Amino acid sequence: MSGGIAGVWVYLSTTPLLGLTVTLLAYQGAYWLYERANFHPLLNPVAWSVAVLVALLVATGTPYETYFDGAKFVHFLLGPATVALAVPLYAQLGKLKRLALPLSVALLAGSLAAIASAVGIGWLFGASRETLLSLAPKSVTTPIAMGIAEKLGGLPGLTAVLVVATGIIGAVSAKYVLNALRIDDHAVRGFAVGTAAHGIGTARAFQVSEEAGAFAGLAMGLNGLATALLFPFLLWLVVRAGWA
C-alpha cells in the first residue's frame, strides 16, 4: 500500500487511459441527460461534456496536453468518420442527382455567408487580426478548419474551439431559425444545418431523421470542400483589393 489513493492517482494521471476514460464517461453522462430531457437543444451533449471536463481538469490541475494524450484516440476518429460520410451520401444518391442545382447554389451561398458574416461581424465588434483569421473557417469540420486557419496565419487551436462552439450554437438554434423561416422539407433543413454547423449540426440532424442527417452530412462534406477551395481565391481577392 505504498502511496495509497494518492499514489494510484499519480500513476493513473500520467497514463493516456484516464484522459480517454473520462472523455467517454463525461459524454455518456451528458448524453444520458440529453436523452432524458427529450433531446432538448440546450442540453447539447458536446457543450456539457466540454464544460464538465474543463472543470475537472482545472480542479485537478491537469494540463490539457496530459488530457489530450488520452483523448487523442477519440479525436483521431474524426478522420475515418469524415470518410464514413460517403455512406449516407450514397444512400441519398437519387435525391442528390435530382437536386444538384439547388444544392450547388445553396452550398455556395451558405459557404460565402458563413465566412463573410463571421469575419464581418467580428471586425465590426473589434476582434483582433488573429481572432478574425481563426473565426473565418468556423463553419467547417475541425480538421479542415484547423488546416485553413494555419494557412491563413490564425491560431489552429483557437479555431478548433470556435468550430465546436459554432456547431453547438447551430445545433441549439437550427430548430428555431428554420421554424421561423417556415422551412419544412427535411432535406433543406438538414442541408442548412450541415452547412452552418458541420458535424455537430449533422449529429443533431441524424436525431431528427435519416434524411435530414444524410443531407447535413452531405452539406458538411461539400462545405469543407468548398471552403478549402474558396479560401485561396478569397485571400487573393483581399490582397488584390489592398485590404491586407
Add this chain to the structure above:
Amino acid sequence: MNVVGALTVLLVCQTIGEALARYFELPVPGPVIGLALLFAVLVARGRLPAGLADTANGLLKHLSLLFVPAGVGVMLHMDRIGAEWLPIAVALAGSTVITIGVTALAMQALMNGRGAERK
C-alpha cells in the same frame, strides 16, 4: 463485411486521401478526399456492403463525441476569449444563424416548382 473490414476500408480511403493531398499540395484535407474516393467507389460498384453501412452509421451516430477533445482545448485560450468575448460571441451566434437562414432560403427558392419531385 465485418467491423474490422469496414474500418480498414475507411482508413485506406483516408490514407490515400492524405497521400494525394500531400503529394499534389492540395488545399483540401485528406479525409475529405477520402470521402470523395469512397463515394466514387460506391457509385461505381452500384451497391453498399451491409457491414460497411453498419459501421459507418455507427460511427456517425456518435459523431458529436469526436468533437469533445478539441472542444476541451478551450482551456488553452481562456485569456484571448476573455479579452475578446464580445466580438467572438456575436460573430459566432450571428454568423451561424445567418448561414442557416441563407442556405435554407437559397435551397428552398430553387426547389419551388419542383414539388412533384420531392417525396
